[in-house]
């Protein structure tokens with residue numbers, strides 16, 4: 001399957017009305033391209049190479065599609081790509097398998113589990129900040145990626161992994177992710193089968209990862225100990241017939257959670273740090289909040305209710321730079337959408353980026369304004385703000401991710417002021433998630449301000 005994300009000449013064509021082509025706009029500036037679509041209509045047909053996709057540009061259509069996951073099932077190029085590695089995990093499985101999987105996995109994200117996850121998060125954040133020094137120049141993108149990837153690994157496998165195993169697991173995950181992203185960007189799928197060093201590394205990492213997860217699963221099963229981590233839960237869950245997950249299913253879920261846990265929270269955090277650096281007035285207000293709540297210490301689970309501006313900063317980043325930027329669905333039967341008949345097998349695209357940049361829904365949409373998210377503001381209509389999706393396929397890790405991002409952001413700004421250096425720019429690189437391209441920033445210690 002050819003990747004749809006960057007490659008093809010793309011024009012836009014309103015479903016009704018005249019053709020208007022804009023060659024290569026999608027390839028050059030995919031996010032701007034998406035944000036431009038609502039000007040053409042509520043449902044816009046885009047041609048990616050020979051394949052037509054129907055892009056949802058109106059909130060009620062987004063809501064209709066996400067709520068009807070039987071008719072608009074998971075499918076399309078992005079899911080096929082993730083399936084290469086993630087198999088039939090929760091994020092990629094078809095509707096037919098979804099309800100069982102979701103029921104089995106929901107306990108892993110129950111609110112009762114969060115304080116334990118938050119302890120792991122606070123301790124990983126502490127370890128990261130211990131390495132920061134006054135005046136240091138940091139690529140925030142790299143640092144934050146390491147934090148979220150490490151954290152995803154630790155929450156998945158809390159058992160006492162020795163450092164070498166932990167590092168090896170991280171490396172496998174990293175190689176698999178890099179290989180996947182390369183595949184996504186390659187215009188010629190055949191190249192994926194050639195024995196190039198990159199392809200060999202990808203295949204080896206996939207094999208090693210499978211072996212590691214199988215070994216860990218066997219160890220956990222043998223010991224019978226609940227380590228309070230995700231793998232322990234995956235082993236413990238049973239359906240109504242008393243059936244648990246098979247080893248293959250466990251592998252797929254481990255990868256799915258790792259992908260969900262690392263590839264999305266990192267852009268949210270790095271995007272927030274960048275935007276705060278560009279908006280010193282908001283940053284100062286945030287400093288005041290964390291000084292009052294934390295007085296320079298690392299944030300913990302019980303601090304969350306008091307970190308209101310931190311929460312709003314993250315919400316506004318999710319609006320402006322939603323990490324998940326493109327999702328596809330395939331219609332399982334003929335269906336009517338916005339008054340148009342889509343035959344079975346049609347490709348539908350939704351992107352939070354499209355609706356969340358509409359000026360009629362978010363006045364001055366390019367302005368970074370966390371005050372849009374005050375609790376007393378009227379509730380947004382459904383389908384307007386969907387950085388975590390909606391309906392039955394809504395992100396299972398939403399609260400987990402927001403907990404992690406809040407703890408990390410508050411702890412970082414409690415101690416450090418980060419300023420963008422030349423080369424830091426907001427132009428997002430849409431990969432698996434959309435993320436700044438590079439983010440060099442300088443560190444200035446703040447704790448002394450407090451004493």
Ligand code: HEM
Pocket residue numbers: 090091092102256257258260261262264265268322323324327328386387388389390392393394395396397398400401402
């Ligand atoms: C800022 C962080 C995150 C964002 C923006 C995000 C976004 C999303 C979105 C938009 C979807 C729906 C995709 C679709 O409709 O096709 C989704 C689904 C999912 N996410 Fe997240 N996610 C985040 C963090 C996480 C974390 C931390 C985990 C796990 C530890 C996770 C695991 C999943 C899973 C398993 C699904 C599939 C749910 C299902 O189909 O039942 N995500 N996520």
